[in-house]
Amino acid sequence: MRNLMAILAGSMFGAGLLISGMTNTLKVQGWLDVFGNWDPTLAFVMGGGVIPMALAWAYSKGRKPALGGEFPTFGKPEADKKLIIGSVMFGIGWGLAGLCPGPALASISFGGIGGVTFLVAMLAGMLLAPMVRAKLD
Amino acid sequence: MNQDWLMGLLGGGLIGTSAAIFLLANGKVMGASGLIGGLVDKSGLGNWQERLAWIAGLVIVPAIITMLYGGKPTNITGNIPVIIAAGLFVGIGTRIANGCTSGHGICGISRMSLRGIVATVFYIGAGGLTVVIFKHVLGII
Structure with a gap:
């Protein structure tokens, strides 16, 4: 059942990314391009995504996940060095190619050699990340 | 409203609902970089089936939609060194920041x-x- 719900969530996530235009790198770069022909679509995607999720967080209060276990707990929020350096690095890559991890996978079937190259490089980066993280500790 | 914005809002609603399902059913935060990265660096092998199932849906459904209705190109740059650098930055950055x-x-x-x-x-x-x-x-991208 957990796997079934995971497939469902992944499927809806993929369909949502496709429908919203987030697998089109030019739309993402258009959102980031404040000095060019600025494209606000991504703000609508974010807005549309935040609303159901805010309701879900509210509903989760005092309850348990339907399939067992516990909802995630979050420690004292700390905006540490790793959060900021990592986010800046992510932003640079996101700006350069117009892809983030979700759309990179969602578009792999039609993204051509460029999409495959990006995904392989991203996975390599994820493999290297623990080493980089250790240097920042 | 601009057609693209409306599709953005609709697609975003689908994305948010998928994250809501993953939270309320499985009790997990649906973060793409975490779900993928945990398999790559082996930190998340404890629930590898759930992760793979999620990835399978994410990959297969857009492939089917594209096959049936035709797809829009990703328009990714043809500059391979830029793509490699971008992928490395996204991979390392999202894992260090713990999210995307x-x-x-x-x-x-x-x-x-x-x-x-x-x-x-x-x-x-x-x-x-x-x-x-x-x-x-620089005029590179």
């Missing part, structure tokens, strides 16, 4: 998480600066 657009953006902001908001400000800021420099100043 879905985890910090959608799931973090929706619960008013300080870390989610700070991360989103920095990756959008850095992305914006990158596009300005590499597109308008």
Whole structure:
């Protein structure tokens, strides 16, 4: 059942990314391009995504996940060095190619050699990340 | 409303609902970089089936939709060194920051998480600066 719900969530996530235009790198770069022909679509995607999720967080209060276990707990929020350096690095890559991890996978079937190259490089980066993280500790 | 914005809102609603299902059913934050990265660096092998199932849906459904209805190209740059650099930065950065657009953006902001908001400000800021420099100043992308 957990796997079934995971497939469902992944499927809806993929369909949502496709429908919203987030697998089109030019739309993402258009959102980031404040000095060019600025494209606000991504703000609508974010807005549309935040609303159901805010309701879900509210509903989760005092309850348990339907399939067992516990909802995630979050420690004292700390905006540490790793959060900021990592986010800046992510932003640079996101700006350069117009892809983030979700759309990179969602578009792999039609993204051509460029999409495959990006995904392989991203996975390599994820493999290297623990080493980089250790240097920042 | 502009057609693209409407599709953005609809698609975004689907994305948010998928994250809501993953939270309320499986009890997990649906962050793409975490779900993928945990398999790559082996830190998340404890629930590898759930992760693979999620990835399978994410890959297969857009493939089917594209096959049936035709797809829009990703328009990714043809500059391979730029793509490799971008992929490495996204892979390392999202794992060090512990999240990307879905985890910090959608799931973090929706619960008013300080870390989610700070991360989103920095990756959008850095992305914006990158596009300005590499597109308008250097003309590479």
